[in-house]
Amino acid sequence: MFQFESFSDFLYxxxxxQYVWASYFISLSIMTLVLAExxxxxxxxVKEINKQRHYDSIK
Amino acid sequence: MWQWFHKLGSPRWFYQxxxxxxxxxxxxxxxxxxxxxxxxxxxxxxxxxxxxxFRIIYIHVPSxxxxxxGYxxxxxxxxxxxxxxxxxxxxxxxxxxxxxxxxxxxxxxTGAIWGKPTWGTYWIWDARITSMLILLFLYFGVIVLQxxxxxxxxxxxxxxxxxxxxxxxxxxxYKSVDWWYxxxxxxxxxxTEAPSMHPDMxxxxxxxxxxxxxxxxxxxxxxxxxxxxHRERRTSWVQDYFFSKKNK
Amino acid sequence: MTNTGFVAIFxxxxxxxxxxxxxxxxxxxxxxxxxxxxxxxxTPESSRLSEIAPGMLWIIxxxxxxxxxxxxxxxxxxxxxLEQIMILPQPLYFxxxxxxxxxxxxxxxxxxxxxxxxxxxxxxxxxGYLPLMLSLLMGTATLSLLGAIGSALTLPLDKEGLLLPLIxxxxxxxxxxxxxxxVQFAIDGLSILSPLAVMGSLLALFLxxxxxxxxxxxxxxxxG
Numbered sequence: 102m103f104q105f106e107s108f109s110d111f112l113y114x115x116x117x118x119q120y121v122w123a124s125y126f127i128s129l130s131i132m133t134l135v136l137a138e139x140x141x142x143x144x145x146x147v148k149e150i151n152k153q154r155h156y157d158s159i160k
Numbered sequence: 161m162w163q164w165f166h167k168l169g170s171p172r173w174f175y176q177x178x179x180x181x182x183x184x185x186x187x188x189x190x191x192x193x194x195x196x197x198x199x200x201x202x203x204x205x206x207x208x209x210x211x212x213x214f215r216i217i218y219i220h221v222p223s224x225x226x227x228x229x230g231y232x233x234x235x236x237x238x239x240x241x242x243x244x245x246x247x248x249x250x251x252x253x254x255x256x257x258x259x260x261x262x263x264x265x266x267x268x269x270t271g272a273i274w275g276k277p278t279w280g281t282y283w284i285w286d287a288r289i290t291s292m293l294i295l296l297f298l299y300f301g302v303i304v305l306q307x308x309x310x311x312x313x314x315x316x317x318x319x320x321x322x323x324x325x326x327x328x329x330x331x332x333x334y335k336s337v338d339w340w341y342x343x344x345x346x347x348x349x350x351x352t353e354a355p356s357m358h359p360d361m362x363x364x365x366x367x368x369x370x371x372x373x374x375x376x377x378x379x380x381x382x383x384x385x386x387x388x389x390h391r392e393r394r395t396s397w398v399q400d401y402f403f404s405k406k407n408k
Numbered sequence: 409m410t411n412t413g414f415v416a417i418f419x420x421x422x423x424x425x426x427x428x429x430x431x432x433x434x435x436x437x438x439x440x441x442x443x444x445x446x447x448x449x450x451t452p453e454s455s456r457l458s459e460i461a462p463g464m465l466w467i468i469x470x471x472x473x474x475x476x477x478x479x480x481x482x483x484x485x486x487x488x489x490l491e492q493i494m495i496l497p498q499p500l501y502f503x504x505x506x507x508x509x510x511x512x513x514x515x516x517x518x519x520x521x522x523x524x525x526x527x528x529x530x531x532x533x534x535x536g537y538l539p540l541m542l543s544l545l546m547g548t549a550t551l552s553l554l555g556a557i558g559s560a561l562t563l564p565l566d567k568e569g570l571l572l573p574l575i576x577x578x579x580x581x582x583x584x585x586x587x588x589x590x591v592q593f594a595i596d597g598l599s600i601l602s603p604l605a606v607m608g609s610l611l612a613l614f615l616x617x618x619x620x621x622x623x624x625x626x627x628x629x630x631x632g
Contacts, residue, residue, distance in 0.1 A: 114212035301575040336582035
């Protein structure tokens, strides 16, 4: 069952909250960045491909 | 038989096949990690000695596993690309490197943060942390070497050689750091990994480990797909793929 | 088992090294200069120096080895000799091994032989001297072998200053651990057989493996 009395208890975690939440936040942020990078890269590739097609079709 | 093997190495085949599985893989990863997070953060009992900071284990342990496994995946892919000259293996290696390095960093970071409430200090030169730091350097070496070469073919081969040497050396490094640490070990501290875990503590950990592996696989496949698009951007199948997408 | 490729490259490289006699003293001068930094930066007190001496001596040896790695292949690569060597029918393994051996004879070997002098400058305790020489002899050889791999991998990347150290350092670390451990064991009165045996096995392992990998990396760099 839920280990904490209230939500603020959950955040505070008997004094250890800053460590736990900092770890989770930073780690999950890094993982999100790792996940997001290919999205951006793909967008750039698609842009480049379309630009190239545009130039090719003009010729 | 070889035909099948070489088909396996075709980037286009990989792209088309992985596209079907990737959504499911990602969904599963999300489910496992979310469940594990909620369970570990809110419902697992706290540790008798370490209190709530123990909960960091749910990120620290899975990342440590992936840090090490990720290196081997990278190195094996590199070996395959050198030995059988399969380009796809090359792309796997290149994609796996930054993911593994990120997990190594996360493992070190969470380990350090965990250290503060547990032993009073953020950094401690014990065997595990020191080995993990060296592993990070090994990753950096492969990544930096690869980026230093301007030609892709050379870059990947050099990086693959380096990754292989790293593979031979990892057991040596870990053993030597272990030996070194037992010589100098201060009497008090031994790196705590939650000594004997109650099943209520262990189950969310299992969820997170599985979830992280799934996440790794999903991100790796995603990165490989993008790498394929990049390298094959001038081929007709890629061009047609995007052309037809655009005109839908 | 005289391998003509080995002998030929060995003689050539050694001759070249002797002709550039000035360069031969570089590792040794470097060692002296860094050794001066230690008491200047830390303390001139004998007792404190002797505590850190084993480790410091080994660290400086490591750095000296690292900084000298360029000489192994770079010159031959730059003037095209390396390509010529690689076209020869002899197995590249032996020719690379010859280069490594000469490199060691010119860097690690002199350092190891002069170790007692350096040890004295850092107040190395009496029992440490012989183990220091032994560990350095074996260790610097292993460092040359490992360094050859890194050197071969970064050959075309002439401008990248710290790339080679970054790549090679993690592999150097176990050598450092066991090398300084050997010296420390002796000082503490323990038998040096086990760390020395490890040093020996590492040397044997890389004696076998490193020239192969370095040769592969050289082919990569040269053929492009």
